Structures are given as C-alpha cells and as structure tokens.
Amino acid sequence: MDVIINVENCYLLLLLALIVSIPACLFFLVRLREAIHSSRRLPPSAYAWQVVCNMSMSPLGSLANLAQIYGPIFSLRVGALLIIVASSPKTAMEILKARYHxxxxxxxxxxxxxxxxxxxxxxxxxxxxxxxxxxxxxxxxxxxxxxxxxxxxxxxxxxxxxxxxxxxxxxxxxxxxxxxxxxxxxxxxxxxxxxxxxxxxxxxxxxxxxxxxxxxxxxxxxxxxxxxxxxxxxxxxxxxxxxxxxxxxxxxxxxxxxxxxxxxxxxxxxxxxxxxxxxxxxxxxxxxxxxxxxxxxxxxxxxxxxxxxxxxxxxxxxxxxxxxxxxxxxxxxxxxxxxxxxxxxxxxxxxxxxxxxxxxxxxxxxxLFVLPRRALETCTVNNYVIPKDSVILINIWALGxxxxxxxxxxxxxxxxxxxxxxxxxxxxxxxxxxxxxxxxxxxxxxxxxxxxxxxxxxxxxxxxxxxxxxxxxxxxxxxxxxxxxxxxxxxxxxxxxxxxx
Ligand code: HEM
Known part of the structure; x- marks a missing residue:
C-alpha cells in the first residue's frame, strides 16, 4: 500500500514538474529564437577592442572614425550597452524624423x-x-x-x-x-x-x-x-x-x-x-x-x-x-x-x-555625436532591427x-x-x-x-x-x-x- 502511494506521489510530482517546465521551456525557446532572429538582423557589428584599443584617439573619436569601415549604420556591444552608430544623412533622417517618436x-x-x-x-x-x-x-x-x-x-x-x-x-x-x-x-x-x-x-x-x-x-x-x-x-x-x-x-x-x-x-x-x-x-x-x-x-x-x-x-x-x-x-x-x-x-x-x-x-x-538617444521600442532602421533601449549615436563628425x-x-x-x-x-x-x-x-x-x-x-x-x-x-x-x-x-x-x- 505504502509503495503504491509513493509511486502515485512520484507520478504526481513528475506531472507537476512537466506542467511547470513546459511553459518555461516554451518561453525560453521563444526568447532564444527571438534573440537569434534579431541578432541576425542587427546592424553590422564592430568590435569593442577596435574602439578601446585605438591608441591615437579617445574611444569616442575612434567610434566616429569607424564609420569609414562599417558604413552608414553599425552596432557595437560594450557590456550591457548595445550602441548603434548612424553616420549617413539618410539614417540620421530616419532616426530623427521618420521614427522620431x-x-x-x-x-x-x-x-x-x-x-x-x-x-x-x-x-x-x-x-x-x-x-x-x-x-x-x-x-x-x-x-x-x-x-x-x-x-x-x-x-x-x-x-x-x-x-x-x-x-x-x-x-x-x-x-x-x-x-x-x-x-x-x-x-x-x-x-x-x-x-x-x-x-x-x-x-x-x-x-x-x-x-x-x-x-x-x-x-x-x-x-x-x-x-x-x-x-x-x-x-x-x-x-x-x-x-x-x-x-x-x-x-x-x-x-x-x-x-x-x-x-x-x-x-x-x-x-x-x-x-x-x-x-x-x-x-x-x-x-x-x-x-x-x-x-x-x-x-x-x-x-x-x-x-x-x-x-x-x-x-x-x-x-x-x-x-x-x-x-x-x-x-x-x-x-x-x-x-x-x-x-x-x-x-x-x-x-x-x-x-x-x-x-x-x-x-x-x-x-561628435548628437547627444545619445535611446530607442523607446524595438523598431527597424534601414531594414535592421534596433532593439529597445539601444543607445543611438548620430555621427555629426562623419556627416560633416x-x-x-x-x-x-x-x-x-x-x-x-x-x-x-x-x-x-x-x-x-x-x-x-x-x-x-x-x-x-x-x-x-x-x-x-x-x-x-x-x-x-x-x-x-x-x-x-x-x-x-x-x-x-x-x-x-x-x-x-x-x-x-x-x-x-x-x-x-x-x-x-x-x-x-
Ligand atoms: C554651438 C553651440 C551648441 C551646439 C553645437 C549644441 C548642440 C546640441 C546638440 C547636438 C544637442 C542634442 C540634440 C538632439 O538630441 O537632437 C543639444 C541638446 C541640448 N542643448 Fe545644445 N548646443 C549648443 C549650445 C547650447 C546652449 C547655448 C544651450 C543652452 C543655454 C544648449 C542647451 C541644450 C539643451 C538643454 C539640450 C537638451 C535638449 C533636450 O534633450 O530636450 N545648447 N545641443
């Protein structure tokens, strides 16, 4: 009798664990898929070391310069910050005018x-x-x-x-x-x-x-x-x-x-x-x-x-x-x-x-940059995904x-x-x-x-x-x-x- 009760308990526990873990797994999979999906469509990514290790300039100066390598829009991950640098009139217009809100x-x-x-x-x-x-x-x-x-x-x-x-x-x-x-x-x-x-x-x-x-x-x-x-x-x-x-x-x-x-x-x-x-x-x-x-x-x-x-x-x-x-x-x-x-x-x-x-x-x-802006929502610029809370730098120096x-x-x-x-x-x-x-x-x-x-x-x-x-x-x-x-x-x-x- 005891054994039966224990087995029943085990089944119950297993069932409970399944009920709890299925939504958690699903949630995790969806987030993983989202992360992979959005990272694929992020603007081209520069390496943080390119900014920090540029000995001739400060990080800001070299960030302004990187536009020459990466083009009108690129991203850079520094710790928790995702920085998006926009360096062409068209991207600046899209950020400051078309999607100003x-x-x-x-x-x-x-x-x-x-x-x-x-x-x-x-x-x-x-x-x-x-x-x-x-x-x-x-x-x-x-x-x-x-x-x-x-x-x-x-x-x-x-x-x-x-x-x-x-x-x-x-x-x-x-x-x-x-x-x-x-x-x-x-x-x-x-x-x-x-x-x-x-x-x-x-x-x-x-x-x-x-x-x-x-x-x-x-x-x-x-x-x-x-x-x-x-x-x-x-x-x-x-x-x-x-x-x-x-x-x-x-x-x-x-x-x-x-x-x-x-x-x-x-x-x-x-x-x-x-x-x-x-x-x-x-x-x-x-x-x-x-x-x-x-x-x-x-x-x-x-x-x-x-x-x-x-x-x-x-x-x-x-x-x-x-x-x-x-x-x-x-x-x-x-x-x-x-x-x-x-x-x-x-x-x-x-x-x-x-x-x-x-x-x-x-x-x-x-x-060098318009004072840093922050994306209030996830949206797209030049067909790239800009995630919510990214830091947006518009490169006035490169535009000029x-x-x-x-x-x-x-x-x-x-x-x-x-x-x-x-x-x-x-x-x-x-x-x-x-x-x-x-x-x-x-x-x-x-x-x-x-x-x-x-x-x-x-x-x-x-x-x-x-x-x-x-x-x-x-x-x-x-x-x-x-x-x-x-x-x-x-x-x-x-x-x-x-x-x-
Ligand atoms: C040559 C002089 C100046 C330049 C080139 C300049 C440039 C800028 C730039 C690029 C921004 C960011 C704008 C944006 O996010 O789109 C800004 C914001 C701002 N500037 Fe100036 N600025 C100058 C002088 C001044 C002066 C004299 C004052 C005030 C006495 C001032 C007060 C402000 C304030 C309060 C903001 C923040 C606006 C906001 O976030 O709503 N600026 N400035």
Whole structure:
C-alpha cells in the first residue's frame, strides 16, 4: 500500500514538474529564437577592442572614425550597452524624423541621475519626452532661450562683451589664452541671463586658467558623456554603487556652493518685497521649485551653454588665423554693417559671419555625436532591427566630412555656405545637423548663435591677433582632443593688438 502511494506521489510530482517546465521551456525557446532572429538582423557589428584599443584617439573619436569601415549604420556591444552608430544623412533622417517618436528617449549614464533632484529637473537628461520634460523645457524657453528672453537681456550681455574688450585692451602685447577669456565671458553672460549675477571674475579667473568653474563643468560633461562600469556591467552596482553615490554627492555639494547663496538671497528679497529681477531664477522660485531642483537646472543650463560655444569660438578663431583671406573678408563685412558698431553685432544681417560659423560647426563639430538617444521600442532602421533601449549615436563628425556631400571636405571654406541653402538647423536632407534634430533638438540654438557671433565679431573687429614667437599659422597644432566636447588639444594662445580704441 505504502509503495503504491509513493509511486502515485512520484507520478504526481513528475506531472507537476512537466506542467511547470513546459511553459518555461516554451518561453525560453521563444526568447532564444527571438534573440537569434534579431541578432541576425542587427546592424553590422564592430568590435569593442577596435574602439578601446585605438591608441591615437579617445574611444569616442575612434567610434566616429569607424564609420569609414562599417558604413552608414553599425552596432557595437560594450557590456550591457548595445550602441548603434548612424553616420549617413539618410539614417540620421530616419532616426530623427521618420521614427522620431521611437528615438526621442535620451541615454545618460546613471551617475547623472544619482545627483539629487537631477532626474526631475533635467531637460537634457530627461529619459523621454514626458510632461516633466515639456514643462522644464518650456520654462527654459520662456525665461532664457527664446528670442524674446534673449532680447530682454541684450544690455547686460553687451556689457559683458565690453568687459571682454576692456580686458583684452589692457592685455595688449601679452599672450592670452582664448579659451579662458571666452569661457569667462560666456559664464558671466549666462550667469546674468539666469540669475542676474556674474559667476566669475574675468581678471582673477583668467590668471588661474579658469580651473575652478571650468574644471567643474568639464567634470559634469564627463559624467554626461562617459558610461561608468556600473552602466556597462549592472551586476557591479552593489559593489561600485556606493562609490558612484559618493561622487554624485560631491558634485551636488559643488554646485550647491555655486548657486545656493544667490537662491537664498533672492528668496529673502522676495519676502521683503524688493523689485523682481524677472530672470529664470525668479520664475523658478515663483513656480515653487525647491533649492535642489533650481541648482540642478541652473547647472545643466550652464554646462550646456558655455563649453560647447567656447570650443566653437576657439576653432573659429584658429581657422581665421590660418586663413587670413577669410579673416579680412569677415572684418570688411563687420565694418560695413552697422557703421562698425559691434555692440549688437549678433542681431545684424552678416551672411559671411554666419557662413564662418556654419563652416566651423561642419569641420570641427564640438559634439561628435548628437547627444545619445535611446530607442523607446524595438523598431527597424534601414531594414535592421534596433532593439529597445539601444543607445543611438548620430555621427555629426562623419556627416560633416562626407565627400558625397561636401566638396573638399577637409578644407575650411565658408564660401560654400554662401552658395548653398543649408541652414544651421532644419535642413530637410539632414546632411548638416550641428544642433541635432526632431523633438530633442538643441533648444539653446538662439543663445549659442547670439553669443558666438557677438564674441567673434568683437574679437575680429577690435583686435589684430598675432601668434607667439616661434609659431606660425602653418605649424599651429590643430590636434583635436576628443571627449564629450571636442577641443583643441593645445589651447589657442594669441597676442592682441587694439585696432579700435
Ligand atoms: C554651438 C553651440 C551648441 C551646439 C553645437 C549644441 C548642440 C546640441 C546638440 C547636438 C544637442 C542634442 C540634440 C538632439 O538630441 O537632437 C543639444 C541638446 C541640448 N542643448 Fe545644445 N548646443 C549648443 C549650445 C547650447 C546652449 C547655448 C544651450 C543652452 C543655454 C544648449 C542647451 C541644450 C539643451 C538643454 C539640450 C537638451 C535638449 C533636450 O534633450 O530636450 N545648447 N545641443
């Protein structure tokens, strides 16, 4: 009797095991089939070692270069991340326009979101285009980035430009690092547009090489652009998560020390009924933002609004030094418009200045890739499967150097833009997209062009520029330093001589 019961139990157990395991097996087989099927149709795959072991460039730089081997779209598996790199106008158009809703997600390394309140107040880092993103983007547009907001702050921006001119007049005959003076001017201009206050002392900061604020913004950009080991191998989260949290806390403390005092002062001024400054900070306080959220947003705007424009101006200046014909033509245009008054140069019609800016952004895009996008759903591009959550990089660098689009692509020829219909944004064929495209396109376009055109017009109109002894335009070091932003490896140093009192 006992034996019979045991055998029955065994049968029952076996039956149960079968019932449980059949669906599990089926599920496993389906997933396996899906995985094999989709991996077969993934874009051609490059090897991670080709990127990491490229000794002459950083991983980002070599990733941009791999387009020459693998063509318009390829994939790369690095740890848990599947990266898709698109390098032709057609693929860029398919991703940013035809399937924009699928690719409107953003991929930002996890450390960024560990900074308190960053995720809730970020425009740039918003994981998708949700209501929070819309709200923050609209706030920034209304109070900082729109043409109307920029016009409201014309006077203070022009004052910052004049301070730059005064500083350079005083430095006549001395070597000046262009990056430092331009960065300081941009930071103060952004500071005044956001919180009605200077952020750094031009004189003092240029002496110390802007290490404090510039170094900090550089660190933020690295966080934005470099996935950590935890991103690549999430299994390490338990082990390294602590270290990431500590790093995020340190960054948070640093930007609190930059903004908290001005926020508190403004809150107090509001209590005592002082006249409002009507800037972004006022708007954020009036809309009930807490200090952490305000700090996070101000920091993001400062990071986005200084480094990239600074690098663009440095590249433009070095190209002008190397191409004296272009410099003279540009100077003529500035002198012949608005009676040589450069105060509101950025708002005047100066097609050659604009062409110089476009040509600089084509040949030396400060961002090699459109800020990484994330696939919100599995979909297809060029008949290849792009799995959900893939990281999408659109290779602006390769687009700007494609010989199919550009005649003599490696030459600096602003004239090409005078003869073409290509604009800085909104080009239908997507062959030139320095500000990205679609819903997540750069909202700082107006601020960037106003700053860059204004500062370049001032530098070109008010000063003659000479290279330090022993350097001539032909042996100038044009090596790029690839990172989240592409910089000149050796900062451009020039000697100013005043042309206009
Ligand atoms: C030469 C100057 C600049 C260049 C070349 C540039 C380029 C870009 C690019 C390529 C993107 C990604 C767009 C996409 O995903 O399609 C971007 C995003 C962004 N940029 Fe700029 N940018 C510049 C200046 C600025 C300035 C001055 C600001 C603000 C003051 C700014 C704020 C932003 C923000 C907030 C985003 C994120 C938008 C979103 O995700 O919704 N940028 N920029």
């Amino acid at each position: 699928m690719f409107s997600g953003r991929y930002i390394p996890s450390l960024y979101y560990r900074i308190p309140r960053m995720e809730q107040s970020s425009v740039l880092g918003a994981k998708e285009c949700n209501d929070g993103w819309k709200y923050m983007r609209a706030m920034c547009h209304n109070w900082l980035l729109s043409v109307k907001a920029i016009k409201l702050r014309n006077e203070v921006r022009e004052r910052k430009m004049m301070e730059l001119a005064d500083y350079l007049h005083a430095k006549e005959g001395e070597i000046v690092t262009i990056r430092d003076v331009v960065f300081a001017t941009l930071a103060n201009s952004m500071g005044n547009m956001m919180v009605s206050r200077d952020l750094i002392d031009l004189e003092r900061e240029c002496k110390s090489g802007n290490q404090s604020l510039m170094g900090f913004i550089g660190a933020m950009l690295t966080v934005l652009g470099s996935p950590s080991l935890v991103d690549l191998f999430p299994i390490l989260n338990g082990l390294l998560g602590f270290w990431e949290r500590r790093k995020a806390k340190k960054l948070h403390q640093e930007f609190k020390s930059l903004w908290e005092e001005v926020i508190e002062e403004r809150r107090q001024a509001k209590c005592t009924g002082e006249e409002p400054s009507q800037d972004l900070l006022d708007a954020l306080i009036d809309n009930g933002f807490c200090n952490d959220k305000i700090c996070a947003l101000l920091m993001e705007m400062l990071v986005a609004g200084t480094f990239i424009s600074c690098s663009t101006i440095e590249w433009l200046m070095v190209e002008l030094i190397k191409n004296q014909g272009v410099l003279h033509k540009l100077r003529n245009e500035i002198e012949n418009t608005g009676d040589g008054d450069i105060k509101n140069a950025s708002s005047r019609h100066m097609p050659y200045l604009k062409a110089c800016l476009k040509e600089t952004l084509r040949l030396h895009p400060p961002k 150097r494609d010989p199919m689009t550009w005649d003599e692509p490696l030459k600096f020829k602003p004239k090409r833009f005078l003869e073409s219909q290509l604009e800085l944004k909104g080009n239908v064929q997507f062959e030139f997209i320095p500000f990205g495209g679609g819903r997540r396109m750069c909202p700082g376009f107006n601020v960037a062009t106003t700053h860059i055109q204004g500062i370049v017009a001032l530098l070109v109109h008010c000063f003659d520029w000479f290279l330090p002894e022993g350097i001539n335009p032909d042996n100038l070091n044009m090596t790029e330093k690839f990172g989240t932003t592409v910089y000149m490896k050796e900062p451009l140093s020039l000697i100013p001589r005043s042309r206009i009192p």
